[in-house]
Amino acid sequence: MIEDKTPQRTSLSDLGEFGLIKHLTANFEINQPSTLKGIGDDAAVLDFKDKKAVISTDLLIEGVHFDLAYMPLRHLGYKSVVVNLSDIYAMNAKPTQITVSVAVSNRFPLEALEELFDGIALAAKEYNVDVIGGDTTSSQKGLIISITAIGEADEEELVYRNGAKTTDLLVVSGDIGAAYMGLQVLEREKQVFQVNPNNQPDLDAYTYIIERQLRPEARKDIRTLLHALEIKPTSMIDISDGLSSEIMHLCKQSGVGCNLYEDKLPLDPQLISVCEEFNIDSTTVAINGGEDYELLFTISMNDFDKIKGNPNFSIIGHMVQESEGIHLITRADTKIPLKARGWNALEQ
Amino acid sequence: MIEDKTPQRTSLSDLGEFGLIKHLTANFEINQPSTLKGIGDDAAVLDFKDKKAVISTDLLIEGVHFDLAYMPLRHLGYKSVVVNLSDIYAMNAKPTQITVSVAVSNRFPLEALEELFDGIALAAKEYNVDVIGGDTTSSQKGLIISITAIGEADEEELVYRNGAKTTDLLVVSGDIGAAYMGLQVLEREKQVFQVNPNNQPDLDAYTYIIERQLRPEARKDIRTLLHALEIKPTSMIDISDGLSSEIMHLCKQSGVGCNLYEDKLPLDPQLISVCEEFNIDSTTVAINGGEDYELLFTISMNDFDKIKGNPNFSIIGHMVQESEGIHLITRADTKIPLKARGWNALEQ
Known part of the structure; x- marks a missing residue:
């Protein structure tokens, strides 16, 4: 046949x-x-x-x-x-x-x-x-x-970008940065393929980050989870352009500043090892990469006990007075102003 | 200066x-x-x-x-x-x-x-x-x-494409075909311009049909007019692809046929004279041209008295049994099956 x-x-x-x-x-x-x-x-x-x-x-x-x-x-x-x-x-x-x-x-x-x-x-x-x-x-x-x-x-359920208050906690679902590094791997394989079309790529070490790029999921579970925890975020946005860009949106619309802690950023182990392979700083990727489609939101400090230790969420910072600005607090405890660079900036 | x-x-x-x-x-x-x-x-x-x-x-x-x-x-x-x-x-x-x-x-x-x-x-x-x-x-x-x-x-106001009944009258607002001929004039001027960029076109004789092409209006008045006349159409569609194409949609979704009368088609005098200039049959343009953004609808025969003679509307046909098909009745009283050709077909 x-x-x-x-x-x-x-x-x-x-x-x-x-x-x-x-x-x-x-x-x-x-x-x-x-x-x-x-x-x-x-x-x-x-x-x-x-x-x-x-x-x-x-x-x-x-x-x-x-x-x-x-x-x-x-x-x-x-x-x-x-x-x-x-x-x-x-x-x-x-x-x-x-x-x-x-x-x-x-x-x-x-x-x-x-x-x-x-x-x-x-x-x-x-x-x-x-x-x-x-x-x-x-x-x-x-x-x-x-x-x-x-x-x-329902009207009372809706969460806008402009409700964050000073002292609110900044929370993100899942992990971040993987979609961006997935794209870097795919771009590299495309270039290899253009040089040698017979090359068979072995992408086993990159499955998670590639899937985050090619087939992301929206966090439909978060609404139910928060409802069960009896938490209503004070502001919320999804991470499409990148964490730093989205934080700037929340801060600007809410009239607050923010301290973001480098050591709290949720990174997948595969992301960390691929960043090492590419010799790229994983914090930069987590902050400026995009397309993670995780949810970034702020909650009242009073809700801290309800969310701490929950594997679905990471508390990555807290909101401050607008006049204090928006900063990343590094592992070395230095304070760096956060810039909204988003997706494209990294590729330059 | x-x-x-x-x-x-x-x-x-x-x-x-x-x-x-x-x-x-x-x-x-x-x-x-x-x-x-x-x-x-x-x-x-x-x-x-x-x-x-x-x-x-x-x-x-x-x-x-x-x-x-x-x-x-x-x-x-x-x-x-x-x-x-x-x-x-x-x-x-x-x-x-x-x-x-x-x-x-x-x-x-x-x-x-x-x-x-x-x-x-x-x-x-x-x-x-x-x-x-x-x-x-x-x-x-x-x-x-x-x-x-x-x-x-309101739910009871809504008019779908599938409510036309046998013996309903087919009505169109305004006039049709002008947007298509406006495009023909603009295409001709573009070609003239490409040959001689210094040529100043005199478009006075084409103002109406060009405006119908470049700056059409949606018939926001029809809803109010019909409400005042106490008429609720049994089916309705707007004319974007062309009259014949839209009639086919209404007929197919309503399970009826249609007789359309050539001598009832509302044509603007400027359209008729431009069709003569271009040596194009104005009925073909009116039926197969598109982008008129007039409303085409069917009404019960009982509403005939409310709408007859109204300058905003033309009764251009009536619905028949599905088995009778969809036809144009020409001025010479011959019966031609209507084909949905739409916009592009004319340009071939």
Whole structure:
């Protein structure tokens, strides 16, 4: 028996736009009680009754936000949804619906779009959100994804960026920096591959950090965890641009300063060893890397006992008077002003 | 006195992403009572109380949906908003908020983005919608705009695409085909300009059709008009892809057929004369052109007296059994099956 290894390629123009939408969205179920009408009309219709609706949107561009050389389309679809849902969780709200718009150039066959939408469908299922609308169109260059996420919350549950008070504790979920180093490993492998396409990379030592980059998860558990602990954060944000950038946002909007402690930063052992291999300072990575999609929040000092020792959270600092500024307190107990450099700054 | 005619060009990188968002959105006021939180957090927060929320989204790509050679950025910003609001009106709902995401390549200076956002702000003001969020990022090529519109309606007001009944009348607002011919004129002038850049075009004879293309309006008045006439459409859609395509949507989703009458199509005199000049059949343009952003709807035959003779509306056909199909009845009284060709088909 001879297997046909030629991948199947169906041209998008064979289907037409409406056929394409129908084909790609056939797997999208409606499960949310607030979804009155999903895909198929001029607009979707939602019913939030006495809940508040929360909306967030992101635009992702090939070559800027992702590189298809090492980002499988299924993972890209999944991640595109996750980064938006993360913004909804950062409001302490529950995501309920998303819209998905995609523009592709002709070089993408139908099978590629199917992969992308499989990842989108998987994330929608995993996070129990309905895909209620969107748009597919052609692009002149590359792949463009625009996702809008909608969520709901009771008014008293909502957490904004501007509620942090002096003496509040600064807390982060999970660990940070891994997604950034995962990207460094992938970039290095891409360069090796360009020199020698037959080289088979051994990525076993990097599985965790690569997964943090390629297939991040949004912290849907934090809302439930905090609720169980009877803690309501005073301010919250998700870590997309990097810890230092997000701390600056919380401080600026809340009118406070912050002391961040280097020795409290939660780093995964794999991250530390890869930083050594790359000869990069792990603190710099933890502070300025991004795309961790962990939640960063402040809580009242009175809630300290409820959260201390909880393996899901690390208390990494505390808020101070605005006039005191925003500083990193190093292991050597020196005080360095924190700068918002974010993702791109590290790559220069 | 010597005037400095060099246009001011401020590089986007001077501002940074957060500075850019702040700068561009400084003029966006919050006026809607349902907007609890606008730009500046992980997500916007909306409060619809007992109303239903309606959501629609569109992705617009330079070179696919617009050509900056003849589309001023201010008009583009205005139109980008209008096309989304038109979808909300097509649900018989009232638009209340929009999110705006923009990706631009480095060739755009700040002043260009300001023009674009001026147009967005103008449309937001004209239609009384709040700009509550979005995203600005860089693109590898050209300008990309993604807009999501949110609206509200009482449940009993909402009009879907699937409610048309046999014997219902098919009605369209305003006139159709002009936006398409406006584009033809602009394309012709672009070609003339490329051959002779010193040629000064005289576009006086084309003002209406060019305005329909460059600066369309959404029919925000129709909702009020129909309410005053005590008419609730049985189905409704807006004309973006073209009349024939939209009729097919209504018929397919409602399970009915349609007879469309050529002699009832509302054509502007300027459109007719330009069609003669271009030697294009005006009926073909009216049926297959697009981007008119008029509303197409069906009403019960019992409402005929309420709407007949109203200058805002034209009764252009009636719905029939699904098995009878979808036809154009020509002036010569022949019956031609209608095909959904939409916008692109005409250009081949």
